[in-house]
Amino acid sequence: MPSDTTPDAWLVRPKSPETQGPGRYDASAWHYTNATGLTGIINGGVLWACSTGGLNDSEEVFFGIEELSRLWDRVKLTVVDGAPTKELDTWLADIARRAATREVLVVCACADGDSLLHWQTYARIDEGYAIEFSPTAEFKLQGTEATPDLFQPDDVPAIFWRDVTYGEKDPKWDWQYWDPTRRLIEGALDAFSSARAGRVTDESLMLDLLDRQYLALVYAYKHGGFEPEHEKRLIVVKPPFDGFTTDRATRYGPAQRALLVPVEQSDPETYSVRGTYQLPILSVQLAPRNPEGDEERVRTLLENAGYPSVPVHRSGTPIR
Numbered sequence: 001m002p003s004d005t006t007p008d009a010w011l012v013r014p015k016s017p018e019t020q021g022p023g024r025y026d027a028s029a030w031h032y033t034n035a036t037g038l039t040g041i042i043n044g045g046v047l048w049a050c051s052t053g054g055l056n057d058s059e060e061v062f063f064g065i066e067e068l069s070r071l072w073d074r075v076k077l078t079v080v081d082g083a084p085t086k087e088l089d090t091w092l093a094d095i096a097r098r099a100a101t102r103e104v105l106v107v108c109a110c111a112d113g114d115s116l117l118h119w120q121t122y123a124r125i126d127e128g129y130a131i132e133f134s135p136t137a138e139f140k141l142q143g144t145e146a147t148p149d150l151f152q153p154d155d156v157p158a159i160f161w162r163d164v165t166y167g168e169k170d171p172k173w174d175w176q177y178w179d180p181t182r183r184l185i186e187g188a189l190d191a192f193s194s195a196r197a198g199r200v201t202d203e204s205l206m207l208d209l210l211d212r213q214y215l216a217l218v219y220a221y222k223h224g225g226f227e228p229e230h231e232k233r234l235i236v237v238k239p240p241f242d243g244f245t246t247d248r249a250t251r252y253g254p255a256q257r258a259l260l261v262p263v264e265q266s267d268p269e270t271y272s273v274r275g276t277y278q279l280p281i282l283s284v285q286l287a288p289r290n291p292e293g294d295e296e297r298v299r300t301l302l303e304n305a306g307y308p309s310v311p312v313h314r315s316g317t318p319i320r
Contacts (some may be wrong), residue, residue, distance in 0.1 A: 002114045010083045010189040028282060029133040029161040029232045032122040038284070038298070045279055046142065046155065049105035049236055050248070051256040052219065061104075064218030065096045068181070071169055074187060084192035092205070095214050102211070103238035104219055105245070105258050108131065109161065111230040111235035114315050118229075119287050126279030128287030130296070130315075134163045134280035135161050141236055142259040143243050149240050150261070159260065162216070164231040180220065184213050213235045234260060237260040288319040 007258055033041065041047065052061065069092060076085050110118050113130050123129060139159040141151035162180065169181065186272065188210055194200050216235045238245055245256040262277045295312050302310045 010018065010079050010186055014020075026135060027111040027232070028113065028135055030111070030113040030115075030117075030130045030285070031107065031109040031133060032118045032128065032130050034123055035129070038131065039301065041131060041279070041305070042281075042301055045261070045277075045305070047139070047234065047260045047279070049106050049107045049141075049234060049258045049260050051103050051105050051238075051245075060222055061100055061218055062220035063223050065099055067169065067217055067221045068092070068214075069096065079189070083189055084196055085189075087192035087196070088188055089186075089315065091192070091210065092214075095211055098211075099215060099218060102215060103245070104215055105236050105238060105256065106219065107234040107260060109232045109234075109267045111163070111232055112249075113283075113285050114317050115230070116317050118320075119315065119317065119319075123287055126287065126289040126291070128290070130285040130287075132282040132284065133161070134282055135232075137161070137262050137280040139234055139260040140263050141239070141244055142261045144259075145244060150263070151244055153173060159234055159236050161232045162220045162235060164220050164222050164226075164229075164233060166222055166227040169221070180217055180256050185218050187213065208240075236260070278306060281307055281310050283313065286312065286314045288317050290314065 031041075031047075072092060074090070076083075076088070079085060108122075110130075112118070113132055115130075119128055137160065141159070143149050143151065165181075167255070191200070191206050191210060195203055195206065200206050215237050219235050220233060222229075222231070238256070238258070245258045248255055248257050262279055281302075284302070286294055286298065295314060298312045302308070302312070
């Protein structure tokens with residue numbers, strides 16, 4: 001039986017050469033917002049994740065569910081002998097029925113820092129901003145005043161900027177070991193193999209961690225018609241207990257939101273104690289028709305909040 005720590009333990013590596021594919025994993029995450037959002041993010045030092053029920057495309061999870069199911073039907077034909085495929089079939093069918101009932105919160109961004117579509121849709125061309133975040137930053141869910149700790153020191157999956165996959169995913173496309181889809185399938189096969197062998201002491205915890213990985217993945221799939229958005233997302237599954245979300249009203253109905261704070265990956269204490277770290281802001285871009293003098297106002301805002309070296313630029317996209 002394959003070792004739990006051996007790459008490609010269950011899935012047969014495709015014969016065709018692996019390629020990076022059209023992913024944007026190294027691209028910055030540009031969050032488009034208005035003046036109020038810019039001020040709140042810079043002064044607050046946190047990002048607000050909104051539940052997907054408050055988004056304009058809240059039904060998109062069903063596309064991700066169907067896409068992952070379709071992909072697994074193709075991939076399972078290549079697994080090695082002895083893989084727990086029946087257990088994975090059962091789990092995928094079960095979590096697919098439950099996925100839409102679990103609260104998932106996201107922060108949306110774009111891999112393009114000067115997108116006319118985003119200026120027109122998510123900001124304003126005369127009062128809009130695109131905040132550039134480092135693509136390698138990791139975040140944690142911050143509790144409210146009643147629950148001030150960071151959520152789950154061993155939270156799985158880690159909260160980082162994920163590229164959205166548009167349309168159908170080819171099993172041979174971007175199929176490196178670290179690819180989120182591959183890691184989910186490999187990890188689930190490992191988990192069910194361990195459970196079959198009696199090595200799992202808490203199966204309910206195992207299933208909850210797998211469910212979280214699954215939900216974070218299916219919310220990173222979107223229909224191909226959305227591809228011009230070039231979206232990146234921070235995705236977090238609501239904890240199973242109170243103290244980490246608050247209610248808010250949106251134009252699409254009531255929703256919840258939660259605070260995300262950056263953590264220093266090199267400091268293990270940030271996984272177990274409360275701590276707020278400076279947001280990994282790389283630059284700020286102004287919309288094409290922002291008023292004259294706005295660059296200086298934004299620079300002052302950044303300096304006063306502790307970001308003296310963050311550059312500020314104006315969009316070069318012409319607007320008629």
